[in-house]
Amino acid sequence: MRRLTFLVREAVSSLRRNLLVVTAAVVSVFISLALVFGALVLSELVRENTARWQEGDHIIVFLNDVPDQTELSLQEEVQGWSEVASITYCDKACAYQEFKEMFADQPSLLNVDPSVLPASLRIKLHNIDTYKDVTYRLIGNPAIRRVVTASEQFDQLSAVTKALNWLALGLAIVLGVASIVLIANTIRMAIYARRDEISVMRLVGASNWFIRVPFLLEGMVQGLTGAFLAVVAVWIGQSYVTNHISPTFLIRLTVDRGFLVSWSLAILVFGALAGVVGSATGVRRFLKV
Amino acid sequence: MILLEGVTKVYEGGTVALRDIDLDVKKGEFLFVVGPSGSGKSTLISLLLRELRVTRGKIWVAGKDITKMPAWKIPHLRRSVGTVFQDYKLLPNRTVTENVGFALEVLGRPRAVVTRQVQQVLELVGLQTKGDRYPRQLSGGEQQRVSVARAFVNRPPILLADEPTGNLDPATSVGIMRVLDRVNRTGTTVVMATHDHAIVDAMRRRVVQLDRGRIIRDETRGTYESVSGRGDGDA
Numbered sequence: 001m002r003r004l005t006f007l008v009r010e011a012v013s014s015l016r017r018n019l020l021v022v023t024a025a026v027v028s029v030f031i032s033l034a035l036v037f038g039a040l041v042l043s044e045l046v047r048e049n050t051a052r053w054q055e056g057d058h059i060i061v062f063l064n065d066v067p068d069q070t071e072l073s074l075q076e077e078v079q080g081w082s083e084v085a086s087i088t089y090c091d092k093a094c095a096y097q098e099f100k101e102m103f104a105d106q107p108s109l110l111n112v113d114p115s116v117l118p119a120s121l122r123i124k125l126h127n128i129d130t131y132k133d134v135t136y137r138l139i140g141n142p143a144i145r146r147v148v149t150a151s152e153q154f155d156q157l158s159a160v161t162k163a164l165n166w167l168a169l170g171l172a173i174v175l176g177v178a179s180i181v182l183i184a185n186t187i188r189m190a191i192y193a194r195r196d197e198i199s200v201m202r203l204v205g206a207s208n209w210f211i212r213v214p215f216l217l218e219g220m221v222q223g224l225t226g227a228f229l230a231v232v233a234v235w236i237g238q239s240y241v242t243n244h245i246s247p248t249f250l251i252r253l254t255v256d257r258g259f260l261v262s263w264s265l266a267i268l269v270f271g272a273l274a275g276v277v278g279s280a281t282g283v284r285r286f287l288k289v
Numbered sequence: 290m291i292l293l294e295g296v297t298k299v300y301e302g303g304t305v306a307l308r309d310i311d312l313d314v315k316k317g318e319f320l321f322v323v324g325p326s327g328s329g330k331s332t333l334i335s336l337l338l339r340e341l342r343v344t345r346g347k348i349w350v351a352g353k354d355i356t357k358m359p360a361w362k363i364p365h366l367r368r369s370v371g372t373v374f375q376d377y378k379l380l381p382n383r384t385v386t387e388n389v390g391f392a393l394e395v396l397g398r399p400r401a402v403v404t405r406q407v408q409q410v411l412e413l414v415g416l417q418t419k420g421d422r423y424p425r426q427l428s429g430g431e432q433q434r435v436s437v438a439r440a441f442v443n444r445p446p447i448l449l450a451d452e453p454t455g456n457l458d459p460a461t462s463v464g465i466m467r468v469l470d471r472v473n474r475t476g477t478t479v480v481m482a483t484h485d486h487a488i489v490d491a492m493r494r495r496v497v498q499l500d501r502g503r504i505i506r507d508e509t510r511g512t513y514e515s516v517s518g519r520g521d522g523d524a
Contacts, residue, residue, distance in 0.1 A: 003397040197380055202364075203378065204391060207395075210395055
């Protein structure tokens with residue numbers, strides 16, 4: 001206990017004495033983790049927005065005039081496929097209703113006989129990438145007149161989504177690695193500046209753990225402080241964007257609060273760990289007997 | 290207290306620092322190791338602290354074979370051996386009291402014990418009024434006394450001194466030697482590497498002379514230079 005208080009006191013006084021280097025370490029952690037967190041938020045925004053763009057019916061199956069029994073069994077069969085999220089049936093009356101809405105400004109077209117409009121099945125998929133498989137399976141069924149998909153748009157959308165996700169994720173990983181290296185390097189500098197102290201500690205018979213612990217505590221405090229600042233910065237940035245930029249119909253700018261909270265915790269833990277690992281590697285080469 | 294048997298140290302690159310050294314230092318002895326630069330004095334001190342490892346031979350310090358000691362026990366070895374160096378090795382941003390107390394803090398001694406023992410040892414070296422000073426506010430001789438105080442504060446059975454008067458003028462050196470003598474009188478074994486003729490001649494203690502890594506002289510009440518009639522190389 002007595003030793004523990006000494007170790008904590010050592011760590012605190014060393015943080016105070018080496019204020020400049022400590023500030024440098026904290027700032028470097030702060031900047032890199034803020035960038036990492038920012039990239040993560042960005043990738044979450046991309047994910048949320050593209051998910052929204054993908055909403056709606058993905059496949060429309062126009063049916064021939066077949067008995068209700070056939071329509072029903074087809075609907076049940078398609079419902080059973082693993083790619084299919086949901087399926088709704090739109091009969092001739094429903095088709096006429098939609099037709100009227102669609103061409104409300106062109107009354108001349110509205111004299112159409114409801115019975116010529118085909119009934120249809122509207123299919124929603126779990127993942128739009130699977131639309132081709134589903135389409136191929138539907139084509140050839142005698143009950144089906146025509147299968148319609150926005151195939152080209154689907155391909156483009158999923159390509160853009162993938163690219164954006166990889167970009168944001170790659171950015172987060174690169175910056176995360178950079179932040180570990182930065183922390184390790186800064187702490188190594190701090191330790192190098194104090195190699196005399198370490199050699200004196202060894203001289204008077206301090207055990208390696210006794211020498212190491214204050215540095216590890218110090219690294220942890222630095223990492224944690226930087227991470228805390230990064231989290232605060234991202235929260236402020238996020239609420240600024242939410243409050244000052246009005247969201248457009250197409251793009252949402254606010255991420256889920258649960259996402260922010262859990263990633264904030266993860267960033268704090270990461271900062272503390274990076275600090276400990278950084279100082280552990282930094283101190284190791286001065287502890288060789 | 291210290292025993293070397295057939296100790297040889299060859300550095301990487303083939304430089305032979307010590308050749309086949311046998312040496313036995315009894316408890317409470319005061320031993321000068323003398324010789325020109327490069328004769329192996331500092332290597333000997335480093336071997337006793339296990340800062341270096343022997344190439345061949347065995348070394349016992351305070352009853353333990355340190356050539357076979359695992360790395361995690363080395364801090365315990367260093368607690369039983371106080372060390373004083375030519376460059377003092379004090380921490381510049383700590384006061385005299387903190388520098389001396391440091392050696393006890395790392396052992397986890399209670400604060401009251403630290404305070405009392407630091408005070409006692411500062412009196413022993415004659416610095417009881419300068420506990421609040423920082424090293425840069427002290428003269429070289431005073432700094433070296435702080436370093437002796439730190440080496441001795443936990444009452445180790447052995448004190449090693451590598452050229453402790455190397456940076457000091459003759460008058461100040463005498464003061465340091467008085468302190469080391471006082472330490473020795475408490476029963477502590479003192480081994481001091483030096484090439485300070487005047488001090489060795491004044492103290493008239495056991496002298497071991499090294500030359501190119503060999504012991505060429507070992508006298509119980511010796512002087513720096515071998516005196517004709519006593520001859521070289523005999524004990």
